[in-house]
Amino acid sequence: MNAPTTVAERLSASGTANALELRGISKLFGALVALSDITISVHPGERRAVLGSNGAGKTTLFNCITGDFLPSSGTVRFFGEDITTFPAHERIRRGLRRTYQISQLFAGLSVFDNIYLACRGVSQNRFSLRRPGKDDALMASAEDLVRVVHLDEAKDTLVSELSYGQQRQLEIAMALSGAPRFILFDEPAAGLSPTERSELIEILVGLPDHMGFIIIEHDMDVALRVSESVTMMHNGRIFKEGKPAEIEEDPEVQALYLGGGDG
Amino acid sequence: MAVVDQQSGDSVKTSADSQSQGAKTTWFERVPAIYWLLALVLLIMPVMASDFALYQIFGWSFILGMIALSLMFLAGYGGMVSIVQMTIAALAGYMLAIIGDSAITEISLGWPWWISIPLALLIAMIFGTLTGALAVRTDGIYTIMITLAIASAFFYFTRQNYVLFNGFSGFNGVLAPNLFGIDWRNPVPFYYLTLFWATVSYLVVLYISRAPFGLALQGVRDNARRMAALGYNVNAHRIAAYTFAALIAGLGGILLTWQSTQISPGTAGIGPVIDILVIAVIGGMTRPIGPFIGAFIYVILKTFAIDILVSLGLSGDRFQLLIGLCFLLIVFFSPDGILGLWDRMRAYQKRDPLRDQMGEAP
Numbered sequence: 001m002n003a004p005t006t007v008a009e010r011l012s013a014s015g016t017a018n019a020l021e022l023r024g025i026s027k028l029f030g031a032l033v034a035l036s037d038i039t040i041s042v043h044p045g046e047r048r049a050v051l052g053s054n055g056a057g058k059t060t061l062f063n064c065i066t067g068d069f070l071p072s073s074g075t076v077r078f079f080g081e082d083i084t085t086f087p088a089h090e091r092i093r094r095g096l097r098r099t100y101q102i103s104q105l106f107a108g109l110s111v112f113d114n115i116y117l118a119c120r121g122v123s124q125n126r127f128s129l130r131r132p133g134k135d136d137a138l139m140a141s142a143e144d145l146v147r148v149v150h151l152d153e154a155k156d157t158l159v160s161e162l163s164y165g166q167q168r169q170l171e172i173a174m175a176l177s178g179a180p181r182f183i184l185f186d187e188p189a190a191g192l193s194p195t196e197r198s199e200l201i202e203i204l205v206g207l208p209d210h211m212g213f214i215i216i217e218h219d220m221d222v223a224l225r226v227s228e229s230v231t232m233m234h235n236g237r238i239f240k241e242g243k244p245a246e247i248e249e250d251p252e253v254q255a256l257y258l259g260g261g262d263g
Numbered sequence: 264m265a266v267v268d269q270q271s272g273d274s275v276k277t278s279a280d281s282q283s284q285g286a287k288t289t290w291f292e293r294v295p296a297i298y299w300l301l302a303l304v305l306l307i308m309p310v311m312a313s314d315f316a317l318y319q320i321f322g323w324s325f326i327l328g329m330i331a332l333s334l335m336f337l338a339g340y341g342g343m344v345s346i347v348q349m350t351i352a353a354l355a356g357y358m359l360a361i362i363g364d365s366a367i368t369e370i371s372l373g374w375p376w377w378i379s380i381p382l383a384l385l386i387a388m389i390f391g392t393l394t395g396a397l398a399v400r401t402d403g404i405y406t407i408m409i410t411l412a413i414a415s416a417f418f419y420f421t422r423q424n425y426v427l428f429n430g431f432s433g434f435n436g437v438l439a440p441n442l443f444g445i446d447w448r449n450p451v452p453f454y455y456l457t458l459f460w461a462t463v464s465y466l467v468v469l470y471i472s473r474a475p476f477g478l479a480l481q482g483v484r485d486n487a488r489r490m491a492a493l494g495y496n497v498n499a500h501r502i503a504a505y506t507f508a509a510l511i512a513g514l515g516g517i518l519l520t521w522q523s524t525q526i527s528p529g530t531a532g533i534g535p536v537i538d539i540l541v542i543a544v545i546g547g548m549t550r551p552i553g554p555f556i557g558a559f560i561y562v563i564l565k566t567f568a569i570d571i572l573v574s575l576g577l578s579g580d581r582f583q584l585l586i587g588l589c590f591l592l593i594v595f596f597s598p599d600g601i602l603g604l605w606d607r608m609r610a611y612q613k614r615d616p617l618r619d620q621m622g623e624a625p
């Protein structure tokens with residue numbers, strides 16, 4: 001690995017760097033070009049929405065950033081560090097987080113255990129053979145996260161018994177564990193009730209200022225309320241970038257997406 | 264159940280089981296009564312049972328239960344079906360015979376027990392770790408295939424290697440050391456010895472299942488991709504699970520070798536290797552008690568099948584068929600073993616008859 005080895009090096013590398021810097025990312029699935037030459041820079045603390053029709057490549061882009069799979073070409077930099085070939089867990093340990101469009105939870109464990117695992121994963125002693133005591137700091141932060149996403153009542157419920165909306169809330173909580181530096185939200189509002197939706201917006205808007213994120217969202221209301229910049233994707237390419245207002249009014253965007261789409 | 268039993272600070276919530284019992288409870292109040300009863304019965308068993316039952320039925324059940332428990336840990340918590348657990352047990356037994364004492368004095372080094380036992384366990388754990396490192400790159404049926412391949416390779420290797428493993432005949436005269444002035448070969452001491460280690464293994468597995476390592480393993484079982492996206496090195500966790508399982512299997516292997524006072528290729532032949540899987544499946548792999556239930560049933564069948572068949576006027580050498588039939592029956596009626604059957608029975612009893620009448624059954 002060619003990562004900066006010392007903490008000091010890593011910090012200095014991140015001092016002026018963008019939170020996320022994608023250069024020429026392409027992804028092929030056989031003959032299918034899912035992503036083609038994507039270049040994006042997101043500065044620390046920035047909140048960006050990624051819009052695009054079904055199959056535009058939004059989720060694939062997230063997968064390349066988090067290392068769920070590697071891009072066919074291009075580089076990914078995270079706070080200045082080249083993480084293109086890092087395994088997923090190394091990226092997460094550096095402060096990257098994500099949620100999944102299709103919930104990826106631990107069905108055989110309780111809500112609390114799911115969140116506790118998320119907290120432990122970005123902490124020390126992942127192999128610890130000792131049960132956490134009551135003074136365990138991670139237990140407390142897991143308790144906090146349970147409250148943040150309003151799952152207090154369902155804390156001890158098995159994930160397989162949760163409602164769809166609760167699963168989506170848990171999905172969010174797991175991405176907020178530890179000290180995230182940048183979060184990728186993949187359609188967090190899809191399938192939520194209006195109440196759950198406004199709770200979600202509240203959580204997103206309430207995140208600390210330094211915590212930037214990218215949100216993929218079909219619902220323009222949600223997307224434009226929580227983000228300060230927008231990237232439009234189409235057929236694996238970036239189609240348009242700009243401020244929410246510009247994008248909303250852009251005739252090309254309206255013709256392609258807002259008019260004929262399912263948004 | 265939450266990760267810890269007591270809640271921290273002024274938190275208003277209590278875990279589900281302490282809620283149902285009102286205020287704070289201590290750990291021994293939360294152990295179900297049936298477990299206390301079982302513990303009592305097992306402790307006073309030597310007063311009631313014959314030497315044969317203590318040594319051959321219970322001793323053997325505890326040992327096989329431990330080896331099957333190591334599989335339950337991997338399969339139940341980690342989702343990895345390893346066929347190699349009996350092989351690891353046998354390797355520990357072989358190392359005990361080779362490093363320690365046996366009747367084959369040309370090979371056995373004759374080192375004292377406090378060297379031979381830890382070394383045997385260490386070698387078993389290294390072997391388990393290497394097996395894990397190979398196996399975790401595969402999934403499902405391929406894990407079964409690769410561990411089965413390792414198990415059969417070990418069987419044929421020990422049968423053909425005379426320099427170290429003494430080939431076909433293996434080692435006899437492998438005796439438990441005379442510690443604390445007790446002859447551990449006697450049925451009552453041996454019963455307590457195996458009961459002790461079976462209980463320790465059971466409790467340790469139970470404890471670890473709620474510790475970060477065990478929880479993470481269950482996370483890997485449920486969703487390996489998400490575990491990586493939470494910062495876990497998934498393969499490292501899987502391999503570590505193999506290492507830990509090998510320790511339990513190795514302990515079982517040492518006791519097994521003492522019980523039969525011998526170790527030979529047949530101990531880890533293809534039959535016994537698969538029997539461990541059968542035991543774990545019969546008992547159920549959702550909780551660590553399952554393998555011990557399965558082992559007890561297996562030992563009873565194996566011990567008395569011949570008598571039953573003969574008394575029915577059938578040929579005694581069909582006992583494997585009887586075991587196979589029982590296996591089939593249990594798996595047919597309850598794919599998750601006796602534990603699954605038990606859980607469904609409990610759920611049935613708890614059901615509210617009024618609710619059912621009102622047509623609200625799921």
Ligand SMILES: Nc1ncnc2c1ncn2[C@@H]1O[C@H](COP(=O)(O)OP(=O)(O)OP(=O)(O)O)[C@@H](O)[C@H]1O
Nearest residue numbers: 029032034052053054055056057058059060061101
């Ligand atoms: N693992 C994969 N293997 C093969 N093809 C894939 C894979 N993942 C995505 N694709 C394809 O890549 C293209 C982009 O998919 P992607 O999931 O990134 O779209 P999306 O923009 O997230 O769409 P949606 O709005 O429906 O979530 C699609 O044509 C999809 O079929």
Ligand SMILES: [Mg+2]
Nearest residue numbers: 058059060101
């Ligand atoms: Mg998508």
